[in-house]
Amino acid sequence: MHLRAEALCSPCLLDQYYWEEVIVTEAALVIKERNDSIAKKGRHKAQIKCDTDSVAGCVSQRACVFCGARVVLNPITDAIHLVHGPIGCASYTWDIRGSLSSGEELYRNSFSTDLKEKDIIFGGEKKLAKAIDELVEKYNSKLVFVYSTCIVGVIGDDLEAICKAAANKHGIEVIPVQSSGFIGNKSAGYRAACDALLRLIAPVEPQEIKKRNSINYLGDFNLAGEAWIIRNYLHEMGVDVNTVFTGDSSYAELKSATTATLNIMQCAGSMTYLAEKMERLYDIPYLRVSFLGIEDTVRSLRQVALAFGDADVIARTEELIARELESVEPILKSYREKLKGKKAAIYVGGGFKAISLIKQFREIGIEVVMIGTQTGRRDEYDTISDLVDEGTIILDDANPAELEKFMVEQGANILVGGVKERPLAYKLGVCFIDHNHDRKHPLSGFVGAINFAKEVYSTVCSPVWNFVR
């Protein structure tokens, strides 16, 4: 049992903020199995069921294991990404992320073994081996990822063996990604990707000496150049980014991952497993950071500076923060005046992003009235519950019917979500912020905070709503 800081400051509110177990929302849902996944923040702490399988027929917004693995690994620019399966899995994931590259473009191709009926009957191993041969011969890459799909998991192709043989034959690394769709949800895919990354970064020879002031930046996929923006900040602070996992990364950069002195992690949902493993295996501690919103960006930059404890780094960091705050605060203030009092609904992939968004909305005067994620974890929901106001609906693995119901009931003016949620919001006359893989403007760092405010403004204050309300 803990007490919230503000409760301690004002004793009269003490019992109101006492943390207790479960309170289920009064909203009776048609599908009973969903009740435990939804709660209303009341006088008590809201606790919901999460990190479980989706209920059949609920129209979950979640994707699959393969999707999780693919989105994490795909930004590795000079790798061959080969999907072992029927055509659809490769088709739906061709160049889907707006991940940018400073060099190679190989990752922007989607390769598939295009399994057909006869391959299902006789097995796809030979075709896979030939596919790897053809690709390696044509593209001269040192690294191949072979993604397993549902079907491969069932017909029992021995991915390990094929990859090993191909690696030996070509003298390169061919890494199987165990991402059959049915073995779990998207989180299992993140884990499969992390396992593949761990194989990749394992040093063959004894460890090189650790580089000074050098970090790995985990969980940024360089959407619209976000990893570059953060890299620039860190560089200015006197901290070198050794490699990013995985935005704009390359085989060679990733190979040096174990020489860094610190890991910092943005996307906790996909990268916590990797960070923990690297801490255990290579003695690289990690920090959770978030560069979404001013508050979190400032806190994260300071955290990184303090981790190095170098007076020069700390001084430079403060200089950077002061300069940036001076330029962004007046802009945010002007947006805050226009947006104050609006209500937001959040439905995103991971919990850590959701947490940052609560703060980010606050920075522009908007309160969150509904919040949910596809794959948030228990501790993240605890933090969410802690942060949001009373009356906020918190839900895990929501579906369109629930999103509709709670957006309407809660009077949300704006939804932040992905591509599938966008038309639903619009049909309900609700504004929308794209927080998906395909966005074309950065939302990270100080510049990202401005972009976010600008995007909120562009949807909330659009004249079109005058005609439909």
Add this chain to the structure above:
Amino acid sequence: MGLENTNYKSVNENPCSMCMPMGAILPFKGIEQSMVILHGSQGCSTYMRRHIAEHFNEPVDVGSSSLNEKGTVYGGEGNLKQALDNIIKVYNPKLIGVLTTCLAETIGEDVKRITSDFISHNGIKDLPIVAVSTPGYGGNHPEGYLLAVKSIIEALTQKVEPHNRVNIIVPNISPADIREIKRILALMNIEYILLPDISDTLDRPFEKPYTKIAKGGTRISDIEAMGGATATIQMGITAADELSPGKYLEEKFSVPLYNLPIPIGIENTDLFIKTLTQITGKVCPDIINDERGRLLDAMIDSHKYNFQGRSVVFGEPELVYAVTKTCFENGIYPVVIASGSKNDKLGELLKREIESSPVKVTILNEADFMTIRANSRIAGANIAIGHSDGRYLTEREGIPLVRIGFPIHDRVGGQRVLSVGYTGTVNFLDRLTNTLLENKYKNYRSTMKKKYYRGSIKRITGEG
């Protein structure tokens, strides 16, 4: 000229097609108050929903039986029944489509048995459940589409008294195209049953209150009556016989089949109108004749610009056929014709045009974008026509893309792209011509300068 089969490779590099269940979802979205469930792992439905939602800019709810490891090993019957139950509770549909996926097929799920068991066990009445076998490895999305339409008819259509309506079976064309076909039919005063009709369901007006299932779609009672129609016009000349819904109606209910191309282009539209007048005895009204005249006028106005076009046409075979014909009619000679999925008829159907073309044509079957790109470069294509994934040709080869078909996910208005009928063809042709013109104007100053300007001797020697 035969069809060049590109499937000799072991690897598909940048797919130009999607999988069977994707295609099968669409027809179900065109039936009144219907829902679809994919029997498989959660990802399939999510990916497809995302693709469809982005193209139509509409909410697209598709259920999933969310098969996990346990269901995969011990069978997914429980999952599928739970999914049916929940979909009924939340959406209260009048019809449910159950589509299989790679996973369900490979573990040997007997979906027909499971669904009929579900119906009898729960004493369900008036809720048809249509099971379609659509493993992702079994074919591509055009086949999935046709098989779904055929399965819907097989499940619902009955022997009824003959009536004067005409069945119109449409392929994967836009809601705007379907509205245009309906407008033509109304102008000709023809009664019809159009299947599947996504013109409202996947392009719904903004209105309150929001309903979970969009209004519109082909009425179930109409589908039941298709067996008594005067004739079937099916826009599906590239369809294989075993997948042809029109063929089924002909064999089972003796409804004469007129298998026509999509009415894009003057000849294809003439054929559509002529067939309608033949079947119904109705005359083509002046308003449509005027539209035909305007199309001719537009073709003449643009013909010299169009003659400079060398096109690469790709995508679903049915659309590729209609677009290719339009290109030939207007001198935008195709240099590469590519079907993303396997099709045995396309090459044969275009044989006459290809043989008489003044320009060499490469025709590709089961093509991926890497092959299409390589062939387009060699052939000097200067305009690409097809769905959004063709932006790859623009980015890598500088070939401008005219978007038509499915999916269009990098531009708005996929649902509003109008290309059928005389008016739609004018619209489509203008898009082609203007793309050629835009590209010409963008480059001609620099091109000409580079080509002809040599400067004065003085400048070259650097005295200036």
